[in-house]
Amino acid sequence: MANRKASRAVDIAPRSLAEVRTETVECDLLIIGGGNAGCFVATEAKRLDPSLRVVIMEKAEIMRSGACSAGMDALNTYIPEGKTPEDLVRWSRAQVGGGPLREDLALSNAEELNEAIDDLERWGLPILRDADGKIRYRGKWDISIHGEQLKPIMAEKAIEAGAEVYNRVAGTGLLMDGGRCVGATGLGVRDGAFHVFRAKSVVVSTGGAGTLYKSYTADSTDSGAQIWMCPYCVGSGYAMGFRQGAELSSLEQRWVATRTKDFCGPVDTISVGYKAPIINCKDERVMSRYAHLGGDAAPRFIRANAPMEEWLAGRGPCYCDTRNMAPELVQAMMTDYLNERPSFVLFLASRGQDVTKEAIEIYGSDPYIMGGHTMGGFWVDMQRMTTVPGLFAAGETAGGNPNKFVGGCAAEGKLAARGAIAYMAAGLEKPDEAAVSAQVESEKARVFAPLLRGKDYDGVTPTEMKERLQRLMDEYAGGSSQFYRTNEERLDYALRHIKMLQSQFAYLKAADLHDLMQANETMDRVDVAEAVVHHLKARRETRWAGWQTRSDYPGRDDANFDCFVETRRDPVTGEVTAFTRPYEQLVPGDRFKA
Amino acid sequence: MPPRILTEKCNGCEGLPESRCEEACPGNLMVVDAATGKARCRCTRDCWDCMSCTKACPRAAIETRIPYQLGYHKASLRPIMGKDHITWKCVDIHGVETTYKYRNRLAAAPAIRTGKGV
Ligand SMILES: Cc1cc2nc3c(=O)[nH]c(=O)nc-3n(C[C@H](O)[C@H](O)[C@H](O)COP(=O)(O)OP(=O)(O)OC[C@H]3O[C@@H](n4cnc5c(N)ncnc54)[C@H](O)[C@@H]3O)c2cc1C
Ligand code: SF4
Ligand code: SF4
Numbered sequence: 001m002a003n004r005k006a007s008r009a010v011d012i013a014p015r016s017l018a019e020v021r022t023e024t025v026e027c028d029l030l031i032i033g034g035g036n037a038g039c040f041v042a043t044e045a046k047r048l049d050p051s052l053r054v055v056i057m058e059k060a061e062i063m064r065s066g067a068c069s070a071g072m073d074a075l076n077t078y079i080p081e082g083k084t085p086e087d088l089v090r091w092s093r094a095q096v097g098g099g100p101l102r103e104d105l106a107l108s109n110a111e112e113l114n115e116a117i118d119d120l121e122r123w124g125l126p127i128l129r130d131a132d133g134k135i136r137y138r139g140k141w142d143i144s145i146h147g148e149q150l151k152p153i154m155a156e157k158a159i160e161a162g163a164e165v166y167n168r169v170a171g172t173g174l175l176m177d178g179g180r181c182v183g184a185t186g187l188g189v190r191d192g193a194f195h196v197f198r199a200k201s202v203v204v205s206t207g208g209a210g211t212l213y214k215s216y217t218a219d220s221t222d223s224g225a226q227i228w229m230c231p232y233c234v235g236s237g238y239a240m241g242f243r244q245g246a247e248l249s250s251l252e253q254r255w256v257a258t259r260t261k262d263f264c265g266p267v268d269t270i271s272v273g274y275k276a277p278i279i280n281c282k283d284e285r286v287m288s289r290y291a292h293l294g295g296d297a298a299p300r301f302i303r304a305n306a307p308m309e310e311w312l313a314g315r316g317p318c319y320c321d322t323r324n325m326a327p328e329l330v331q332a333m334m335t336d337y338l339n340e341r342p343s344f345v346l347f348l349a350s351r352g353q354d355v356t357k358e359a360i361e362i363y364g365s366d367p368y369i370m371g372g373h374t375m376g377g378f379w380v381d382m383q384r385m386t387t388v389p390g391l392f393a394a395g396e397t398a399g400g401n402p403n404k405f406v407g408g409c410a411a412e413g414k415l416a417a418r419g420a421i422a423y424m425a426a427g428l429e430k431p432d433e434a435a436v437s438a439q440v441e442s443e444k445a446r447v448f449a450p451l452l453r454g455k456d457y458d459g460v461t462p463t464e465m466k467e468r469l470q471r472l473m474d475e476y477a478g479g480s481s482q483f484y485r486t487n488e489e490r491l492d493y494a495l496r497h498i499k500m501l502q503s504q505f506a507y508l509k510a511a512d513l514h515d516l517m518q519a520n521e522t523m524d525r526v527d528v529a530e531a532v533v534h535h536l537k538a539r540r541e542t543r544w545a546g547w548q549t550r551s552d553y554p555g556r557d558d559a560n561f562d563c564f565v566e567t568r569r570d571p572v573t574g575e576v577t578a579f580t581r582p583y584e585q586l587v588p589g590d591r592f593k594a
Numbered sequence: 595m596p597p598r599i600l601t602e603k604c605n606g607c608e609g610l611p612e613s614r615c616e617e618a619c620p621g622n623l624m625v626v627d628a629a630t631g632k633a634r635c636r637c638t639r640d641c642w643d644c645m646s647c648t649k650a651c652p653r654a655a656i657e658t659r660i661p662y663q664l665g666y667h668k669a670s671l672r673p674i675m676g677k678d679h680i681t682w683k684c685v686d687i688h689g690v691e692t693t694y695k696y697r698n699r700l701a702a703a704p705a706i707r708t709g710k711g712v
Contacts, residue, residue, distance in 0.1 A: 005611060005612055005617070006612055006617070007611060007612060008611070008612050008613065008616060008625075008626060009616070009625050011628075059622075060619070060620040060621070060622065061617050061618065061619075061620075063617075063618070064618045064619070064620055064644070064646040064650075065620045066620065069620040069642070069644045069646055070642075070644040070645060070646065071698075121700070124699050124700045124701065125699075125700070126697055126698065126699065126700050146696055146697060146698055147698075148680055148698040149698045149699050153699070168622065189622055190622075217663075217664060218639075219663050221639070221663070222638060222639045222661040222662075222663055223639060223661045223663050223664055224639035224640060225621070225639065225640045225641060225642050226642070226643065226661065226664065227642075230620065230642065231621065231640070231642050232620050232621045232622075232642070262664050262665075263660070263664055263665070331694070334684075334692070334694060335694050335696055338680075338682050338694055339696075339698075342645050342671060342673070342682070343643035343644070343645060343658055343660065343671070345671055345682070345684055346643075346658060346659075346660055346665070346669055346670070346671040346684065347660050347664065347665050348686075349665075349669035349670075349671065349684050349685065349686035349687065350660045350664075350665025350666050350667075350668070350669035350686070350687060351665055351666065351687075352666065352669075352686050352687040352688050353686075514622055514625075514636060517622065
């Protein structure tokens, strides 16, 4: 058991690959990404079999990493008394406009959900309860917490359970033996070493992909990462698996949400937690326009898109109307924000805004790929194994099963741990050593190339390439500047330029290790963006306006698209193909109603 | 300018193998400058404003600022970390101060209910 601390940053400038140290670790189970899901994979695996050597490769430091770095103010799903896991799946299905969704995954996750949240409370997470000890519900399914310490609480348990954490090692690629995964490699962003993890099974839980699209708050000098999602989860897990042929599912169902304007902060805290209505500049209730679709309880993509539609129709800005809130409620709401996104409180203070006099403005976010919110992620089986044997996925990284959030990502971490243990128990052959060593050497060369070129090389910086991609995605693949709309021609344009960016990886340069991490992140972003564009192209209909809007196919086409859109990249040629998989309704009932 | 280092307070976490702010940042943005011995943020435009560095600093040497392009000069929000609670002091651009204090950890709870909702 150990939390292997990183050192202070060192300056290294290797002149050749031979000067870069390779460090190899052997383990049973490797977890890439020690976030919310990753910590639960570790605790569950060690609980089931304490003799297993469980290693976490974490890009940041496990106490404050990923989506939960700043804390949380709610757990969005916890099944209340009188409701069943099937009810939760019905709600989740209605939230994504009747699906398609993977009801098999959703149901197994729902059955595991409450126990995972009970774990959190046992570990010391304050869940708010009323005077007679009943859990306080914020909405229909979500409960309030004081979760400022949520991330350290989960991390401490993973370490206490006996997982070994390698902090500040950013995963770059998978090691393969034939078609199966036998480990992964990572860049030591502080020690400058190339880390090789040899494992019997691997769970990838690197969160979702933010920063593929330009955020409207980004400007030429600052605010490049003031987005809602954790900007340090850039989709590396998707990229690593995709490059080795693991199938991606439903990336076209992007997560776009109504957020506070100019500071892309959470809005459910205000609109669900404090029932502040959404209004436009004429003081009209925006959601009343959508009464036939459920009004305030309309599916999430409709609620996300509604304020943007008001802007388009000339009725923006839009607000969450806090003007009638009592002072003690304002104090409680600010406390919620301090638990989840403290700098939003600072933002309001820096606007000098008294929310009882001036309503809180809202707007659409930039699009993210997040399999814990919408459905974009790896296609997995019930064991949470991807289509690559030995490679499992959990949390935002696993696809097909939306509305997981904190509790569902935790629950899925447990399921993936069980899946990986069952896979290892079946007995595994020894990998071909020569083939694995060859991969280690070629991956090391790929990862360190920008640093070896050095800062004086006449090439491209990681930031330049990131920003080129972000603008391309924003304008051609349905970003916020385009009100999320795209069409076939724009997507083809995006693909042509993504190919050019891929061919220019050979010009990326890095001045130091931090820069080198960013160069690798940028390559990952480009590879994930390519998949996203293929998904958007393949769904020739508009099923979830805002999340997925095709101006050239504005209607829903059930005859052809009531199914999953999938992509796979050929590991040898790099060619991406899109195809579909059928949807199966398992939980009876009206798909459009909860 | 997300983290603003109060250089008169920062001692670079002298003696520690890794400085606290450097350890905390989920984006690997904080670093102690070899020349000055003080912390700095490598690139303020990459900062998420998560305030992890600000919470972690034992000398209260970091202030989080909202970039001017988004919010006006100058408001402050200061976390004061207790063992099982946190106190926040917020001052807005008009000088109005508000304090918030709440519990952020339970004593590791005794066996509580499992399974279905309670
Ligand atoms: C601002 C905000 C507010 C939210 N509010 C709520 C809420 O109120 N209620 C709720 O239920 N849910 C909420 N969510 C959602 C919830 O936080 C996420 O769904 C969930 O925590 C994601 O868990 P995860 O393990 O999949 O990802 P994360 O917890 O993000 O973990 C990913 C981990 O992988 C690491 N990583 C990334 N790339 C690499 C790499 N290449 N190599 C190694 N490690 C890597 C990261 O550093 C991180 O530790 C919110 C999310 C955000 C961003
Ligand atoms: S944690 Fe505080 S004292 Fe330590 S280096 Fe950072 S700013 Fe300086
Ligand atoms: S506020 Fe968060 S992201 Fe910004 S420097 Fe501090 S720890 Fe890093």
